[in-house]
Amino acid sequence: MSRFKSFAGKGLSLAVMAVFMLAVIAGCSGAGGSTAAKTDTTSANGQSSKTTEPAAEGKTEAADGGTFTYARPAAVTSFDLHNEITANNAFAIDKVFEPLVSFDKDGKIVDWLAKSHEVSADGLTYTFVLRDGLKFSDGKDVTAKDAVFSLNRHLKVGGPLEISAKIGSVTAKDDHTLVVKLEQPYTPFLSEMSNFSNGILPDNFGGKTEEEFFKKPIGTGPFVVENWDPTGDVTFVKNEHYWQEGKPHINKLVYKLVQDDSQALNQLKAGEVDGIESLALQNAQELKNGDGTAVLTNGSWVTEQLFFNTLDEHFADKHVRRALALALDRDGLTKALTFGYAQTANSLLPTTIPYNSNDSIKPLNFNVEEAKKELAQSKFPTGFSSTLLVASGNDTRAQEAQIIQAAAKTIGIDLKIESVELAAFRERFFAYDFSAMLNSGQADSPEANSIIAFQTDPDGFSKSYWTHYTNDQVTKLLREGQTTPDGEGRQKIYGELLQILADDVPYIPLYYPDIIKGVRSSVEGLTVLPNGSLRFEDAHIAQ
Amino acid sequence: MTQTLRKARREAGFPSSWRWVGTALLRALLVILCVTTAVFFLIRIVPGDPAKMILGEYATDESITALRHTLGLDLSLWEQFVRFVRILFTQGDTGNSIVSGVSVRQLIGDRAPVTLLLIAMAAVLAVCISLILAVLAATHKDKLLDHLIRIFPAITLGMPVFWVGLLLILLFGVRLHWFPVGGVREGWTGMLYSLTLPAITVAFSQIPTLVRSLRAQMLEVLESDFVVTLKAAAIPRHAILFKHVLRNSALPTLMLLGVNLSYMIGGTLVVEQVFGIKGIGSLLFTSISSRDFPVIQGIALYCAVAVVVIGLLVEIFAWWLDPRTKEKR
Numbered sequence: 001m002s003r004f005k006s007f008a009g010k011g012l013s014l015a016v017m018a019v020f021m022l023a024v025i026a027g028c029s030g031a032g033g034s035t036a037a038k039t040d041t042t043s044a045n046g047q048s049s050k051t052t053e054p055a056a057e058g059k060t061e062a063a064d065g066g067t068f069t070y071a072r073p074a075a076v077t078s079f080d081l082h083n084e085i086t087a088n089n090a091f092a093i094d095k096v097f098e099p100l101v102s103f104d105k106d107g108k109i110v111d112w113l114a115k116s117h118e119v120s121a122d123g124l125t126y127t128f129v130l131r132d133g134l135k136f137s138d139g140k141d142v143t144a145k146d147a148v149f150s151l152n153r154h155l156k157v158g159g160p161l162e163i164s165a166k167i168g169s170v171t172a173k174d175d176h177t178l179v180v181k182l183e184q185p186y187t188p189f190l191s192e193m194s195n196f197s198n199g200i201l202p203d204n205f206g207g208k209t210e211e212e213f214f215k216k217p218i219g220t221g222p223f224v225v226e227n228w229d230p231t232g233d234v235t236f237v238k239n240e241h242y243w244q245e246g247k248p249h250i251n252k253l254v255y256k257l258v259q260d261d262s263q264a265l266n267q268l269k270a271g272e273v274d275g276i277e278s279l280a281l282q283n284a285q286e287l288k289n290g291d292g293t294a295v296l297t298n299g300s301w302v303t304e305q306l307f308f309n310t311l312d313e314h315f316a317d318k319h320v321r322r323a324l325a326l327a328l329d330r331d332g333l334t335k336a337l338t339f340g341y342a343q344t345a346n347s348l349l350p351t352t353i354p355y356n357s358n359d360s361i362k363p364l365n366f367n368v369e370e371a372k373k374e375l376a377q378s379k380f381p382t383g384f385s386s387t388l389l390v391a392s393g394n395d396t397r398a399q400e401a402q403i404i405q406a407a408a409k410t411i412g413i414d415l416k417i418e419s420v421e422l423a424a425f426r427e428r429f430f431a432y433d434f435s436a437m438l439n440s441g442q443a444d445s446p447e448a449n450s451i452i453a454f455q456t457d458p459d460g461f462s463k464s465y466w467t468h469y470t471n472d473q474v475t476k477l478l479r480e481g482q483t484t485p486d487g488e489g490r491q492k493i494y495g496e497l498l499q500i501l502a503d504d505v506p507y508i509p510l511y512y513p514d515i516i517k518g519v520r521s522s523v524e525g526l527t528v529l530p531n532g533s534l535r536f537e538d539a540h541i542a543q
Numbered sequence: 544m545t546q547t548l549r550k551a552r553r554e555a556g557f558p559s560s561w562r563w564v565g566t567a568l569l570r571a572l573l574v575i576l577c578v579t580t581a582v583f584f585l586i587r588i589v590p591g592d593p594a595k596m597i598l599g600e601y602a603t604d605e606s607i608t609a610l611r612h613t614l615g616l617d618l619s620l621w622e623q624f625v626r627f628v629r630i631l632f633t634q635g636d637t638g639n640s641i642v643s644g645v646s647v648r649q650l651i652g653d654r655a656p657v658t659l660l661l662i663a664m665a666a667v668l669a670v671c672i673s674l675i676l677a678v679l680a681a682t683h684k685d686k687l688l689d690h691l692i693r694i695f696p697a698i699t700l701g702m703p704v705f706w707v708g709l710l711l712i713l714l715f716g717v718r719l720h721w722f723p724v725g726g727v728r729e730g731w732t733g734m735l736y737s738l739t740l741p742a743i744t745v746a747f748s749q750i751p752t753l754v755r756s757l758r759a760q761m762l763e764v765l766e767s768d769f770v771v772t773l774k775a776a777a778i779p780r781h782a783i784l785f786k787h788v789l790r791n792s793a794l795p796t797l798m799l800l801g802v803n804l805s806y807m808i809g810g811t812l813v814v815e816q817v818f819g820i821k822g823i824g825s826l827l828f829t830s831i832s833s834r835d836f837p838v839i840q841g842i843a844l845y846c847a848v849a850v851v852v853i854g855l856l857v858e859i860f861a862w863w864l865d866p867r868t869k870e871k872r
Contacts, residue, residue: 075829077597077643086599160602230643231650231829232821256726259829262709263725263819270717270724423591423834430595461603 066541067252068523070534071264071273075257076234079217079225080210081199082153085160090196091277091533092255095236096137097199097219100128100147100178101190105298107352107446107530109194113142113220113243114178123185123485124168126193128178135241136202137224144172149203151180161197161444164453165189185483187490191447222248222537232257247537249525268293268518274541275519275526275534281339281396287518294521297514298528299352301443303345303451306388306404306508310468312435314386319378320413321505325364326371328407334511336403337396341516345509347498348441348451352512352530354486355448355494363502363509371411383412389437390417391425397438400510404438429466440513441465446530448494449482455507456497469506567858571851578847579840583627586831586839587620593641593834614641627840637844638837640830647841650826655845657727658815658822661738662807665745670800673750677757678784684762692758696751704810708744708817715740725819741818745810749803756799760792794861801857805850 074088081093102112111117114128134142151170154163165186171179182189192198200220205213217225220243223236236253256273258264264276265283269290279287279295287293306324308315315321334344346363349356364370375381390401401417408415415436420428428434443450454462456478458470477497484490501507515532525538594610595602611617615626630638636648643650680692699707716724723737764770765788773783812824819825823842830838 075643085602086597158606160598160606162603230645231640231653231826257821258725258819259825260816260819263712263817266712266717266724267726267819270720272724272726421591422832423596424589426595427590427592461605 064249064540065251067254068250068275068536068539068541069254069256069273070275070277071256071258071267072277073257073259073261073264075231076228076255077230078214079228080214081197081201082157082159082161084197087532090531092234093199094196094221094533095223095253095536096217096221096225097196097201098221099194099196099198100130100200101194103194103446103529105527105529105535107299107301107354109191109446112194113147113200117190119190123187123483124182126180126182126189127173128180130176130178131243132176134220134243136206136218136220137239137241138202138206138218139241140202140206142200142220143175143203144178145175146203147178147200148172150200151178151198153201154197159197161195163189163192163198165192185485187482187485188445188447188449191445191450194445223253226252242537244537249538249540250536253536265518268520271520274523275517277517279516279518281337281341281513281516284341284516284518285339292521294519294523296517296519296526296528297341299343299350299530300513300515300532301350301352301446301451301530302440302513303348303350303442304342304400304440304510304513305345305348305438306510307429307437307439307465307467308506309432309434309436309466310506311432312386314380314384315435317378317380318504319374320380321508322364322503323371323375323378323411324404324408324413325505325508326367326374327411327413328404328508329366330363330508330510331366333400333403337399338511338513341514342511343514345511346502348455348501348507348509349448349494349498350443350512353443353446353448353451355491357491357495357498360495361498361502364505368410375411375413383414385414385416386435387418388415389425389428389434390419391422391439392419393422400438432463432466432468434466439465441507444531448490449478452478452481452494452497456501464506467506469504471500471504474500474504567855571855574851575844575847579631579844580624582840582843583624584620586834586836587623591834592616593836596833597642631844637841640838641835642830642833642838647837650838651823651841651845654822654826657734657738657820658808658811658824660734661741661745661811661815661820661822662804664735664738664742665749665807665811666800666804668742668746669749669753669803672746673753673757673796674789676750676754677761678789680754680758681761681765681788682784692754696754699747700751702747704744704748704813705817707747708741708814711740711744712818725817727820738820741811741814741820744814744817745807748810749800749807752803753796753799757792757796760795761788764788764791798857798861801853801860804853808846808849 072088072091074086076089076092078084078089079093079096081097084090084093098113100112100114101109101117104110113131113134115131116129118127119125120127128147130142130144130147136142148170151163151167155167155170165188166183168181168183169179171181173179201213202218206218215228220239222239222242222244224239225234226237227233227235234255236255238248238251242248258267258273258276261278261280264273264278265287267273268276268287269292271292284295288295306328308321310316331344334342343351345358347356347358347361349358351358375383388401388404390397392398398419401419405415405417425437429437429439441451441455453460455465455467456469456471456474458464458475464470474497477493477500481490481493481497484493515528515530517526517528517534519526520541522542524540524542527535527538529535592607592611593614594607594616598606598610608617615623618626627637630636636646639646640650676692676695680689683689712724715721722740726737727734728737770783770788773787774780811822812827814820815822815824816828823846826838827842829835830842
């Protein structure tokens, strides 16, 4: 017994203490390590677009094959392209279905399944000519009839990303030519055609029922669904009939469901996944400097904003909104919160969207004295108390709210922060049950009308993004912008419209956040798109 | 005389045991019904619309209304409840997931093995570690080792489970690469390997109370008359300790473990999230965020059943082990 006592006593207690100490030490220290070689490159249009170079040792070699495992916070629940909108499904659907035209990493519209497209001078007829030798993933030829079926189904379903143009007819002129006739000119149409929801599927679902088809979808995209658990992972294999010869380079793409962001981050650091979709700004620097990890970024189509409910007794007053805009140091806020992964916003439109007028517009810049004068002109010259609604679970937004709260206090406005869970947050603002809120506006395609219509159209279902803001001049310019052909005329219209918004301040555009993705340094050729999706066609994993 | 008394007792005891079983089952059924009904109404009172969560912020009112109709969310609360009860009794299920369309029973069935294995591993680990620590503490009463072991629960009880999990991930997953950071690998060995850290984490939260209880029980038994007699009879100490003391102090600890098992079902939910394990916990987490009512109800139902069954088993176990409890009945 005494031997047992001494052995068990000393040995075990030492072991327990050692494990405990190690755990504490490990937990308290950050991730150090050497820095992998990385360079920042600038994309063609001058947008900040940083890509990773392979590890510096020179031993790495890009080879075809292999599996890319991508950790994502939400599962893919449906492949029905006409009924989906949220990122969890959209960024899986776009791997299987492809539209006639698409956009590149700079948001420029490019021909995709169509080898060319033509818009008639009156803006009413769009003609798309399909690429030669296009095949679906089952080896069958793609014809204009498939495109007709796809667009007609989208028109019939409507769905969350419905086609806004008034379509007169969709016809197949011959096997390779699709003609779409509009009832009235609608300039954003081409850009809207680049949405994943306008992807091409086989005529009549290839003879299957809708349900069967979307369980094992067939498209022209670079990948084919091999295994799909609607509450878990998706495994894609490369499409052997893909029209871009020799691509994709990887054999398999796995969308691994990892709901917890810090778990995903740790899996990336340990090399268990090759990339992570959701990366908090505060962790980006750690990955950038980390051993074997890197950060990929691109400009986004998102504008982070402070929204005002213009039905609210205080924020109905334009002077109050203007005073808050003047009291807020947007530049300081952006620098403090985004670690260099964002650009301060002047206009509603991010700089990645054409006609953004970010350089020419004159916003209400930080000036506390002017802010006080502006508030003095309002119905509440000495200030008031109100609330700022924020969805919980987003650290950056929580800090944003605090900065705004402090800025408001400098002019006598007492903002109480109300942090509620996402589902409750949506319920509240959908019912206009808020005074001010933090949220972001996002374009679905590289088109000015996308964000502007959603945030200014008083007849739209969102009632100017639930601000209830109405300005007849803005509505007139919005309609003009939709029918005016691309060019200087359209530029002028949006310049004027955005200036009115900057003066009326139904919302304060704060900053344009970059898209940031965490990857292993061994990953090459991955393209980060401005909508937040990734293109894997050129991706390699260095051996 | 004695025989007559025994017979009378047996006759009186037989129907009373059946009565006990009947009462226990009725009580269990009542608990399960109350839990499912409460959960049904509670999740519907909390703000948040599943249709809006599925379609996102850019969905039109028409598409939201259409989806609400498809999902039966436009029915009155009472009609929804009747529908829910009908499906529950006719199909033994709570319906299909609103988000994925998969049957809740299938969803839970797919994920239950991993959660059950995690609980089992954690329970075994907790018992083994607690046993060692309690024996050491009890045999070293008021010495340094005893103090250290007694301080240990005080410290660990204050540590949140997710924090312990994160520390283990950073040390053994990210730094040392001894164990996977998260997820569950294929095959039995893969599963056991990847569930080791999560099981340690869950066990960590159970050990303090088990050690305390077992140590106290052992000390009580160590000081009892029969141990003094055994010592006087020169029976070796290890034999006294493991054959008599441990056996006699095990019952209350096992009862405690039974109660803790119910808590562990709740505890694993957090741990699964931290370790990225696709078990019942992570399913519940996603379902709550997306307001997937049938799945939340299903998990509540099965968890309630599990807790009630464990409770019953513990009672039966105690009844069988300890004649005193039997007499009380």
